[in-house]
Amino acid sequence: VxxxxxxxxxxxxxxxxxxxxxxxxxxxxxxxxxxxxxxxxxxxxxxxxxxxxxxxxxxxxxxxxxxxxxxxxxxxxxxxxxxxxxxxxxxxxxxxxxxxxxxxxxxxxxxxxxxxxxxxxxxxxxxxxxxxxxxxxxxGLPVGRPAEFDESLYGHQLPGGMVSNFGYHLGQVGARHRMQEVLDETVAVRRELGYPIMITPFAQFVGTQAALNVLTGERYRAVSDEVIRYAMGQFGEEATVEMDPVVRETVLSRQRAVELVEPPPEDVPLETVRAEFGGDFSDEELLVRVLTGMRDGTLDYSASRDGYPRTYEEYRACDGSLLDLLKKLDRARGDGHFSLSLSLSLSLSLSLPGLTATGM
Structure with a gap:
């Protein structure tokens, strides 16, 4: 597709x-x-x-x-x-x-x-x-809710999840109050980079560079490796044609750009790649092996599920259960403690600050 x-x-x-x-x-x-x-x-x-x-x-x-x-x-x-x-x-x-x-x-x-x-x-x-x-x-996970129209999206065009992520990281360095400056700078950086489409990885390139420009106090004083590679044309030829020439020269004139120069990839025939990895793999499996470097063994596409219910029925069986209660108590206990014992009957005792209870 x-x-x-x-x-x-x-x-x-x-x-x-x-x-x-x-x-x-x-x-x-x-x-x-x-x-x-x-x-x-x-x-x-x-x-x-x-x-x-x-x-x-x-x-x-x-x-x-x-x-x-x-x-x-x-x-x-x-x-x-x-x-x-x-x-x-x-x-x-x-x-x-x-x-x-x-x-x-x-x-x-x-x-x-x-x-x-x-x-x-x-x-x-x-x-x-x-x-x-x-x-x-x-x-305790967030749920999706219908959103209201926001005209500002047409300026920075950052994906919604990325905006909230930026706010979090700016808060970690005590700069959450500069969020609007970063969004405004995103508009300028995107224009100077030649208006790349705002999806991964380009949205991250633009947004990160905007944050660097704002937080360092000088535009393009610090430049990410990804923006340097972008200016080199490693992510497509549009950057070399559409990018602002002054900004492109500023990005490529630093020593780091010289260090990031890579030789063009070798044009290896598909038959050679298949012979190198061996086995009569499907195109899909061969691609996975090439990307992971895995030449031997069987691919395991299943994620580790230890400790998690394996079926819908198992998860539903916990509805309103003791497991749910214990999770809530564990989150609320602070410096307190609780103990659980099982025999022919079940007894539960817990001690929380200001609260003591037992149950059978």
Whole structure:
């Protein structure tokens, strides 16, 4: 799947996306995905850009992916379907909304009201939603909620999770009060870097450099290695063409840029790589082995789950249980203690500051 990422800048015009879509379609991928990770599409811009993506896709199926951090993704998802996009990314509450994708329940019900046939069993997904709601409540995890429209997103265009992360890290160095300065500087840095699309890793490049500029008191006095590599063109040729030439010279004129110069990668035939790693692997497994350097042994894709319930039923069996109570007591005990003994009956005694209790 080739992603075509929506962004707002003087560079990212309708003609730009028409050309990018044609280039992506020429690769004959399985699908294309029109992606709005910043939640920036409005009904007006969706009506302007979506038909262009569809018209230039050469018949390749298109997916639509949008984040809800500006409140408009549920409606824009309906527009995507109206313009002929047949695969829409959603999420199951409480993992939906906020900085995530719109709720599958909202999107499916709205699509059905518009007359679309949607092959999704919402009753089964209700069980999934209930499970994750229970996990969130027990573990004290945040849940996604519908977001309000925020015009400032069109300035810095940082993903929602990254903004909150910046606030945390600035607070750790006593500079949380400078958050707005960093966001304002992000706008300037993005312009000087040539308006990169604000997704990983480019959003981190831009945001980190903006924070460095603000906290050091001098713009580009300190520059991250990633921004130097970006200016060298190691993340694509657009930087070498679109980046502000004065800023690019400032970035590349330092000694660190000389140290980061790398020889071009060797063009190794696929057959040679297969012979080096041995085995009749699928393309997917070969790629994993190349990226991890693993030549021998069997790949284990399962994560360690020791100490965690292995099934939905096991987790539900803990509902309202002693385990849940003990977790709460453990978080509240401070300098106190509790003890638990098991026999034919169960007894629990605990001692907390200002509280003593026993139970059978």
């Amino acid at each position: 080739v992603n075509i990422v929506y962004s707002v800048s003087p560079r990212h015009t309708v003609d730009y996306y028409a050309e990018r879509t044609r280039q992506a379609a020429a690769l004959r991928p399985y699908r294309l995905c029109f992606k709005d990770v910043g939640g920036l599409l409005t009904p007006e811009t969706a009506a302007e850009f979506m038909p262009v993506i569809v018209e230039n896709a050469g018949g390749i199926p298109i997916e639509f992916h949008a984040h809800s951090n500006n409140g408009m993704a549920p409606y824009v998802a309906l527009m995507a379907a109206e313009f002929g996009i047949r695969y829409i990314h959603t999420a199951v509450p409480p993992l939906a909304n906020g900085s995530s994708q719109p709720s599958v329940f909202t999107v499916v019900r709205n699509l059905r009201r518009r007359g679309f046939e949607v092959d999704v069993d919402l009753e089964r997904l209700e069980r999934v939603s209930e499970h994750f709601a229970l996990v969130a409540e027990r573990e």
